[in-house]
Amino acid sequence: MRYIGRTVSIIVGVLLAMVVVYAALLFNSARILKSELEQAVKVASSSNLSVDVSGAQNGGGQFSEIKSVVPQLQEHTGKAREQADGVVWRIATAFPYIGDDFTAARTATDAFDTLAQQALPSLIDAANTMQQSGLSNGDGSFNVKSLSAVSSKIGGAKTVLQEQVAALHKAPEPHIGQVRDALKTGTGILDSxxxxxxxxxxxxxxxxxxFGHDGTxxxxxxxQSNAGMRSSGGIVGSVGTVTVSDGKVTLGDFYSNSKFTMTEPVKSTDEINKMYAISRLGLPYGGxxxxxxxxxxxxxxxxxxxxVWAGQSFGSNDIDGVLSFDIAALQSLxxxxxxxxxxxxxTLTADNTAQYLSNQVYIDIPSPQDEDRFFEESAQRIIGGALSGINADKAMKLVGVLPKMAKERHLYLWSFDQQDxxxxxAAGMTGEISQQKSTPTTGVYSNEMGWTKSDWYVQRSATIKRTSVGKDxxxxxxxxxxxxxxxxxxxxxxxxxxxxxxFPVGMMNNLIGQSKLPDDQRTVVNTVISGLSQPGVVGHSLAIAQPAGGTVANIKLTSNSPTQVPKAQEGxxxxxxxxxxxxxxLATLISPGSTATLEYDVSTAPGASPLQFDQTPTVGDPKIEYDYQR
Incomplete structure (x- = not known):
């Protein structure tokens, strides 16, 4: 018995010693990891890495700050990862309760080290490729191989970082406040x-x-001119072409809309007819x-x-895609x-272009023909300058402005090639309405029916308030x-x-005379025409988009406009x-100094993310307020 007791004592002593040694090792490992990770976060925060990436896109630092801090980051995150990948730390993640904190810290360490060792170097490599090889050949054409290489390298950085960020968001929530706060800070930096x-x-x-295809x-x-509002931006004021042959960009002539003839009704899509009020009335209207x-x-x-382009004398039937720029996009370019x-x-600048093209040009140039020539020249010069002679500096600037322009619906890019x-x-450039139940979007879109250029004076704002959450x-x-x-x-x-x-009262009366409208609807249309013919009255046909998997109900439109036509605006x-x-x-008529307010309720599918609001683009910053506190 004495021998057994002595053995038990030895074993207990050894175990206690092992616990003490492990505790010391774990404490030292945690100290090192905490110190290195804190320094990595400090370097990332003080260096404003996210801002520098954006600055590089805008042709500023061109990743200069990133290049200088990456070695520091790699040193700190490398040492931290050595600890997190070690046996001591892995054992700690299996502890009950407190193991979640060690797991979260290990996940954060992996994410930061991946950023330092893979993502940022890939970004720098892409920048070096743009600087050394160039995205442009000597003749001003795109360097197709260089463009493809840059795309591949940046795509690699995106993939590895997104995988780490996804893992970080799935990590268990730490129990210790300090660990939880540190993880929140690190996650914010990595998300950005x-x-x-x-x-x-x-x-x-x-x-x-x-632009990266071989061939033509x-x-x-x-x-698009926002002065005459349309759902996706503004009235199409002028149209041109661009040919890309083995990367070489050649801009064709631009034609004002006054040079277009009306074609036979368009067969490729009937969506315009459904959205545009004149067509919905059953009036004969071509392309x-x-x-x-x-x-x-x-x-x-x-x-x-x-x-429609294919039906013009100057048109063609070989169009592979369509690019669209509104006035705000031209100013950004x-x-x-x-x-x-x-x-x-x-002289058009980055400060005056939107105001001049949306309003002042009609004051300075009274002749419609001269205005058309002005719009043709301005569009051709601005867009041509952006698409030709691409170099690394211009590419970075373009990459900096294109996403924001697309997000706010000032820019659209579409290819009829399904592979493109x-x-x-993925870049959000197509201007399509979201049809994902998990990411619901509602929107309000306006088509100006009054043949005015008054929409420069129209101010719009939206408030989206969460009212309830169902049990489902x-x-x-x-x-x-x-x-x-x-x-x-x-x-x-x-x-x-x-x-x-x-407003072409005579033309509209002729169209109505050819229609088969019932008398009551004809009376409503005639009243709308009378209102639209008054100076300064804007007449918006409004469209509300229902979110995928959701519903729209209780639509109500009120107005203090003396020209309002209730049966036209409320139905x-x-x-x-x-x-x-x-x-x-049909039409919401708003006289100078008047306001109309559209209200409606929306429900979204169970488990969907918060509702997002979309709208016809505004020349200034969108005024959208979300109230999701409930």
């Missing part, structure tokens, strides 16, 4: 960098999809390039424009290319959308008629096109 690098990668890939591609370019942007679903607008001085002597479409969709996980929201016509009554009297309205018809359900009215 992953988002920026992902945007960078997707944009380069989309450029490669359009022909693209149509639409220049009109001005309304190619009447749907927020840009691929349908692109198909419409392609068919000037920030990339530099100021443009036109033949009139007017996935890359353009479905969520309800209330949307309030306000449209104000800020033009004053004095301005309506003194501004050029081209701004305040040139919303339900239409479906390409899997999207819309609720559309």
């Amino acid at each position: 960098l992953a988002g920026t690098i992902s945007s960078y990668s997707d944009t380069i890939t989309s450029l490669s999809a359009l 591609r022909h693209y149509l370019i639409l220049s 009109d390039i001005r309304i190619a942007s009447a749907t927020p679903n840009f691929p349908e607008g692109a198909a419409y424009a392609k068919e 000037i920030g990339v290319t530099g100021n443009v001085t036109l033949s009139t002597g007017q 479409q996935s890359a353009l969709r 996980g479905s969520t309800s929201y209330h949307v309030s959308y306000t449209i104000t016509n800020s033009m004053t009554s004095d301005q309506a009297k003194t501004l050029p008629q081209y701004i305040t309205g040139t 919303f018809d339900r239409i479906t096109s390409n899997g999207v359900t819309y609720y559309v009215n």
